[in-house]
Amino acid sequence: MIELVNICKSINGKKILDRVSFKVDKGQRMVILGPSGSGKTTILRLIAGFETPDKGEIKINGECVNTLAPYKRNIGMVFQDLALWPHMSVKENIGFGLDPKRFSKRDREKKIKEILDSVGLTRHTVCYPAQLSGGEQQRVALARALVLEPKILLLDEPLSDLDLQLREELQKVILELQQRLKITAIYVTHNQVEVGLMAEQIVVINEGKVEQKGSPEELYNNPQTEFIKKFMRIQIRE
Amino acid sequence: MNLLPKSIYIVSLIVFFIIVLSPLLVMFADAFISSDNLSKALLLDMRQLALLKNSLAIGGGTVFFSLLIGLPLAFLIAKTDLPLRRFFLFFSFLPIFIPAYITAISWEKLLGPSGINFPIKIYGLGGVIFILGLSYFPFVTLLTLTGLHSLDAKLEEAAALAYPRLKVLKDITLPLIFPYICSGVIFTFIFSVSNYGVPDLLRVITYPVEIFIQFSAFYDFSRATLLALPLVAFTLLLVLLQRHFMDKKSYITISGYRRFLFQIQLGRYKIVAVTFSTLVLLFSVIIPLIMLLIGAGSITSYTAAFKTAHRQIINSVVLACISATLITILSFPIGYLIQRAKKMTSIIADSISVIPFAIPPAILGIGLIRLWNRPVTNIIYKTFWVIIFAHIARFIAFSVRVISSNISQIHTNMEEAASLVCKNWGKRLFRVILPLTKPGLLYGWIICFALSIGELETTLLVTPAGEATLPIRIYTLMHYGAHKLVFSLCVILILIIFLPLGIIFFASRKFKKQGAQ
Numbered sequence A: 001m002i003e004l005v006n007i008c009k010s011i012n013g014k015k016i017l018d019r020v021s022f023k024v025d026k027g028q029r030m031v032i033l034g035p036s037g038s039g040k041t042t043i044l045r046l047i048a049g050f051e052t053p054d055k056g057e058i059k060i061n062g063e064c065v066n067t068l069a070p071y072k073r074n075i076g077m078v079f080q081d082l083a084l085w086p087h088m089s090v091k092e093n094i095g096f097g098l099d100p101k102r103f104s105k106r107d108r109e110k111k112i113k114e115i116l117d118s119v120g121l122t123r124h125t126v127c128y129p130a131q132l133s134g135g136e137q138q139r140v141a142l143a144r145a146l147v148l149e150p151k152i153l154l155l156d157e158p159l160s161d162l163d164l165q166l167r168e169e170l171q172k173v174i175l176e177l178q179q180r181l182k183i184t185a186i187y188v189t190h191n192q193v194e195v196g197l198m199a200e201q202i203v204v205i206n207e208g209k210v211e212q213k214g215s216p217e218e219l220y221n222n223p224q225t226e227f228i229k230k231f232m233r234i235q236i237r238e
Numbered sequence B: 001m002n003l004l005p006k007s008i009y010i011v012s013l014i015v016f017f018i019i020v021l022s023p024l025l026v027m028f029a030d031a032f033i034s035s036d037n038l039s040k041a042l043l044l045d046m047r048q049l050a051l052l053k054n055s056l057a058i059g060g061g062t063v064f065f066s067l068l069i070g071l072p073l074a075f076l077i078a079k080t081d082l083p084l085r086r087f088f089l090f091f092s093f094l095p096i097f098i099p100a101y102i103t104a105i106s107w108e109k110l111l112g113p114s115g116i117n118f119p120i121k122i123y124g125l126g127g128v129i130f131i132l133g134l135s136y137f138p139f140v141t142l143l144t145l146t147g148l149h150s151l152d153a154k155l156e157e158a159a160a161l162a163y164p165r166l167k168v169l170k171d172i173t174l175p176l177i178f179p180y181i182c183s184g185v186i187f188t189f190i191f192s193v194s195n196y197g198v199p200d201l202l203r204v205i206t207y208p209v210e211i212f213i214q215f216s217a218f219y220d221f222s223r224a225t226l227l228a229l230p231l232v233a234f235t236l237l238l239v240l241l242q243r244h245f246m247d248k249k250s251y252i253t254i255s256g257y258r259r260f261l262f263q264i265q266l267g268r269y270k271i272v273a274v275t276f277s278t279l280v281l282l283f284s285v286i287i288p289l290i291m292l293l294i295g296a297g298s299i300t301s302y303t304a305a306f307k308t309a310h311r312q313i314i315n316s317v318v319l320a321c322i323s324a325t326l327i328t329i330l331s332f333p334i335g336y337l338i339q340r341a342k343k344m345t346s347i348i349a350d351s352i353s354v355i356p357f358a359i360p361p362a363i364l365g366i367g368l369i370r371l372w373n374r375p376v377t378n379i380i381y382k383t384f385w386v387i388i389f390a391h392i393a394r395f396i397a398f399s400v401r402v403i404s405s406n407i408s409q410i411h412t413n414m415e416e417a418a419s420l421v422c423k424n425w426g427k428r429l430f431r432v433i434l435p436l437t438k439p440g441l442l443y444g445w446i447i448c449f450a451l452s453i454g455e456l457e458t459t460l461l462v463t464p465a466g467e468a469t470l471p472i473r474i475y476t477l478m479h480y481g482a483h484k485l486v487f488s489l490c491v492i493l494i495l496i497i498f499l500p501l502g503i504i505f506f507a508s509r510k511f512k513k514q515g516a517q
Helices: A040-048 A090-095 A105-118 A134-146 A164-181 A192-198 A216-221 A226-231 B006-033 B035-042 B046-079 B085-097 B100-111 B125-150 B153-160 B165-194 B197-201 B207-218 B221-227 B229-246 B267-296 B299-340 B343-358 B361-372 B375-381 B385-408 B412-421 B425-436 B438-453 B457-462 B470-480 B483-516
Strands: A002-011 A014-024 A029-033 A055-060 A075-078 A152-156 A184-189 A201-206 A209-214
Touching (some): A002 A040, A014 A040, A014 A055, A014 A201, A014 A209, A029 A040, A029 A192, A040 A075, A040 A184, A075 A134, A090 A134, A164 A192, A184 A192, A201 A216, A201 A226, A209 A216, A209 A226, B006 B221, B006 B299, B006 B343, B006 B361, B006 B385, B046 B125, B046 B207, B046 B229, B046 B267, B085 B267, B100 B125, B100 B197, B100 B470, B100 B483, B125 B197, B153 B165, B165 B207, B165 B229, B165 B343, B207 B221, B207 B361, B221 B229, B221 B361, B267 B299, B267 B483, B299 B343, B299 B385, B299 B438, B299 B470, B343 B385, B361 B375, B361 B457, B375 B385, B385 B438, B385 B457, B412 B425, B425 B438, B438 B483, B457 B470, B470 B483
Parallel strands (some): A029 A184, A075 A152, A152 A184
Antiparallel strands (some): A002 A055
């Protein structure tokens, strides 16, 4: 479904990604794992279409989308700092993407209500983001990303600022929605704790290169580089 | 807030009150005592109405023209793949530092009686709006760019997943940077309605021109002051409105503009965008400079200009250096109070620091005369100090904004960490805070130097005998018709102004590199 083929990207003369290749199957959950500054977010930005690769191809459903505008890619994204529009209410934030030309007012209301129910946020629809708690803001961001029923969901460390209990709770919400809606999800994190629940496949990125890819079991049981060993906190006694 | 001893904040505020606010208070108190004049001034007779109409037409027209060129230019620089963006960014700020009367002199050479045979004449309202728009559109550009810079690109990217980029610009970007655009509009309006030099040169009677006539021809202080009442009330209202819009937002980006995210590919429109940006640059900077150079003629004009005005040139440079230094020193504690004091103190410091923006330069000049023209204060009134006071009162608001923006970008943790290990406030100030605010202090100094050296309107009223500055010399010579000399002196003045701006350009690159490291 999503395929990155030899992607290279430099920003301000600094090489951020170097020949990155991997594939995510339809409906699969892929976690991109790596330390801060390794290029994880750039990969998501390339898939979303906010950046164009210097070299290589990004394919969605077999079609190269390197120059396709973001809104034509049918992608939803939850940003690390959520990026909720401060001048819009919860309802307006979620409904913004529902084009009045395509959706009647009634359909829009219905869709907003449904998605808010799905993320467990039924109150506060007229509140502004600043009036919500961290967890509620997270739910709004997730609802906004899903309201257009995207085929792909990109999550850029969306839970990094939350406490453990809230994080687990929201992970379950994301997981349930992803499975129910059969969305292909790419989840970026630097935190191995989040991997367990979210990952069907893992790609480990270090300094812009793919260190290893495979299932969580493969990576834990058969780390191929010293970096993976250290990063996955596997203590192998020689 | 515990960085400096309280006494320093108190002294700074007292000095600010004496130099900046007291001339205005004394002047208005004087004017209001004469109740007869007050009722006359407040009565909108035909002449008053004509003045009001002219001033509002100039303000409104300049704002419209500035938005027309300043807003697209900012968006092209920040939000598209316009070639030579850094070049256009630097040159889009220059017109604000070229005194508007010099732009008027150069355009008058091109479109005036001795210029080319052009069907549209430079004299009149249209000409004034054209010149002031070319001089003040950078307010709109600069503030829009600052708004775009402070905007989190993810807010736009989140919308870009659903809509094309133009719709995102309209529905997300524009509403979020609206306060910045409003602020640019208000600055442009205030500076254009307060301008004296351009309408005077292009023969349009506005409030500042009328105030000047009342003062210089009839020496009628109270009438001149009261005439300005509607203007001051309006501009003060706008300045307070602007403070409300901007709250604690930065007016300027100190660290240099980083790579703007969320860019639009211009594609086949690139040529249109480059042509537009080049035309703006051509009309606002290049044509005026070329006309000045043509007007000055050969090198002998410059030699003659130096011979005639070397004293005024030296005077201007020295006075601008002293003014900029004192303004920077005084601005730091006030800027610090705005960012770090408790809410009420911060709001008060912030509100009084923006008042100078609202005071027309001619009114300030009259206020300075009313306050300092007394036997006991002749040491100020009859010496260069009165010019320095004029510069401080006119330009301190710029410096406070720049320094306060810089302080807002320094995390309080840094000060707290310093206060954990060092009790000595001087050491904390000089070793931790001042090095961190170095860019703001440097930019503030250079901006105030460039503005002070070109200042005409207030100094024209207050300059004591023998202390004339270069702008006054230019203005006087122009009325005598010594054109070659005028153009040569204008070129010299521009060179003196541009020299520190070149430093800004290179310093911003250095600070950017340091920031990146």
